[in-house]
Amino acid sequence: MSNQLPNKNLIARSFGQAAMYYDDVAVLQRQTGDELLDRLSLVTLQPERILDLGVGTGRNLSLLAKRYPKAQLVAVDIATEMVQQARANYRQDEGLKRWLPSSIKPIYLAGDAENLPLADNSVDLIFANLTLQWCDPRTSFAEIQRVLRPDGLLMFTSLGPDTLTELRQAWASVDDYTHVNMFYDMHDVGEAMMEAGLAEPVLDTDHYTLTYETSMALMKDLKILGARNVNSARRRGLTGKQALQKVAETYEQFRINDLLPATYEVVYGHAWGGQAKQQHNEGEVRVSIDQIQGRKAS
Numbered sequence: 001m002s003n004q005l006p007n008k009n010l011i012a013r014s015f016g017q018a019a020m021y022y023d024d025v026a027v028l029q030r031q032t033g034d035e036l037l038d039r040l041s042l043v044t045l046q047p048e049r050i051l052d053l054g055v056g057t058g059r060n061l062s063l064l065a066k067r068y069p070k071a072q073l074v075a076v077d078i079a080t081e082m083v084q085q086a087r088a089n090y091r092q093d094e095g096l097k098r099w100l101p102s103s104i105k106p107i108y109l110a111g112d113a114e115n116l117p118l119a120d121n122s123v124d125l126i127f128a129n130l131t132l133q134w135c136d137p138r139t140s141f142a143e144i145q146r147v148l149r150p151d152g153l154l155m156f157t158s159l160g161p162d163t164l165t166e167l168r169q170a171w172a173s174v175d176d177y178t179h180v181n182m183f184y185d186m187h188d189v190g191e192a193m194m195e196a197g198l199a200e201p202v203l204d205t206d207h208y209t210l211t212y213e214t215s216m217a218l219m220k221d222l223k224i225l226g227a228r229n230v231n232s233a234r235r236r237g238l239t240g241k242q243a244l245q246k247v248a249e250t251y252e253q254f255r256i257n258d259l260l261p262a263t264y265e266v267v268y269g270h271a272w273g274g275q276a277k278q279q280h281n282e283g284e285v286r287v288s289i290d291q292i293q294g295r296k297a298s
């Protein structure tokens, strides 16, 4: 896996700044979230604790709460502003129901998928819609495996290397810098899941095309979403007008029926928590409460 690792602070800052207007442009995110929820309905589960990993503005949090009203939801995001937005949106979606004593409030945590602020074997379902492409696959899947109970389920979407191929090609006509984030392919993702010890991983991909009137409109949407170029090999400093003009000209070769396409390769994946929970980390051995007590933690 040779992709350059993204810069965490920049990711947190970009998404933090995006929290307010993210929902206005999160078209693909809603589609993949709905598809992931559809796929989830094929599995019979009664999760006690659900982690929405990279909760964003919390749109899926409310849908998960409706589907699993007895579950304790945990919302984690690297951007504090996203966590705050998720909390505000959830309260609004709940309406008057929030005053009912029986309503279980989600737990909101600012945290990193690569270093989750959660105990070993503590979650029955992890739902991660378009979050893991911002993470190192080996570290994040190892963390997911650590917190997932052995019979727990991970359901996620991520982005594959065909994503924004037109924009990548347009920028390649300007210089050799990485202007569009690099994404891992399904095989690398599968390998990282296996290495982490997740059980029975299943992956597939689907291509989506969003359309724009201009390439500037696409780049503007990406900025509003917080999906900035965060690769370490990106070009620093401001991008000149001439460079943007060249991108716009090159992008024109893709125009069909008066519109410019933006391709997204979405990776859909799921896996079960594996049994092997002992992790060796620089001399440290983590043994879960479950393993010591020989029973499920509640």
Ligand SMILES: C[S@@+](CC[C@H](N)C(=O)[O-])C[C@H]1O[C@@H](n2cnc3c(N)ncnc32)[C@H](O)[C@@H]1O
Pocket (backbone or CB within 6 Å): 011, 012, 015, 016, 026, 029, 030, 033, 053, 054, 055, 056, 057, 058, 059, 060, 076, 077, 078, 079, 082, 111, 112, 113, 114, 128, 129, 130, 131, 134, 135
């Ligand atoms: C494209 S948004 C998806 C948000 C939400 N899941 C949805 O379906 O709308 C990606 C989210 O992942 C969060 N994120 C990125 N890297 C993360 C990390 N390492 N740990 C936790 N959250 C992360 C971002 O802050 C952002 O809110």
